[in-house]
Amino acid sequence: MEREIEVFQSLSGGGHPSIVRFYKALQTANNLYLFMEYCDKGDLKEFIATRAPLTGKLPEHEARFILCQVLCGLKHLKDRSGIMHRDIKLDNILVKSKVPHPDSIEHYEFKIGDMGLAKQMASSPDPTHQTMCGTPLYMAPEVITGAKYNYKADVWSLGALLFQILTGEYPFTGKNIDELRFNLKQGIYKIPNNTNLSLECIDFLNCCLKHDSKKRKSWNELRLHPFLGSSDSR
Ligand SMILES: Nc1ncnc2c1ncn2[C@@H]1O[C@H](COP(=O)(O)OP(=O)(O)OP(=O)(O)O)[C@@H](O)[C@H]1O
Ligand SMILES: [Mg+2]
DSSP: OHHHHHHHHHOOOSTTTBBEEEEEEESSSSOOEEEEEOOOTTHHHHHHHOOOOOSSSOOOOOOOOHHHHHHHHHHHHHHOOOOEEEOOOOGGEEEEESSSOOOOOOGGGEOOOOTTTTTEEESSSSBBBOOOOOOOOGGOHHTTOOOOTTTTTHHHHHHHHHHHHHSSSSOOOSSHHHHHHHHHHTTTTOOOOOOOOOOHHHHHHHHSSSSTTTEEEEEHHTTTSSTTSSSOOO
C-alpha cells in the first residue's frame, strides 16, 4: 500500500481523467486509509456483468470507447511519470457515471485504479525490469518467462483486456502456468466464432498481442491506429 501511495504521489502534474484520483492517505494505529475518487459503478468486471449478463461481452463500439480512455491513462502514466502499471485487468479499471441515469456508454468514464504493482521505470533511455508480477492471464510473454521487460508489457495487457471485453474470454489460457507459458510461446490466439469483429479491431488486437515486444506497437503508434480513429481520445 505504501508503494501505491508513492506511485500516486509521483504522478506529476496532478490528475488525468483516466486515472482514479488520489486525495490523501491517513495512518491510524492499526490501519492505513487511502482516500480516492469514488467510482460509483465499481470495476469493469462488475460493469460488464451487469450490462451484458447473458453474453459477458460488449459490442465493438463500446469496447473502443473504454479502450481509448484506458490507453490514454496508460500513456499518461508512462509519458509524465515513467510508470508501468503492471496489473491491467478488468478488476482494476473503475467505472464512474457522468449523468444521473446513465445508459449509453458515453455516459460513463473509465479510470485506471489499483496502483499496487505499478512501478516507476529507471530513467535510462531504454529501461527494463525483471520482477515477475501481475495476473498470469494478462501477462506478456516476456514477463511470464522472467525475461527483461518494459512498458510494452502493459501494451500486451491492454490487448488482453480488449480481447476479454469483446469476447468474454482470455486470448491465452492454460490449465496451469506451464501450459499458459507454452501457449503464449506458440503465440496463436483465436477469436471465438460467435464474435464478429472489424478488420481494424482485429489488427489492433494483433498489434498489442505481438509476442516480440520490440514489434509490439508503442502507445503513440496505437493512439493513431484506425481502430481508434473515429473515437474521442483524451
Ligand atoms: N475508487 C474506487 N471506487 C469504487 N470502487 C473501488 C475503488 N477502488 C477500488 N474499488 C473496488 O475495490 C476493488 C479492489 O480494489 P483495488 O483493485 O484497488 O485493490 P486490490 O488490492 O486489487 O484488492 P483486492 O485484492 O480485493 O482485489 C476494485 O476491483 C473495485 O471493485
Ligand atoms: Mg485490484
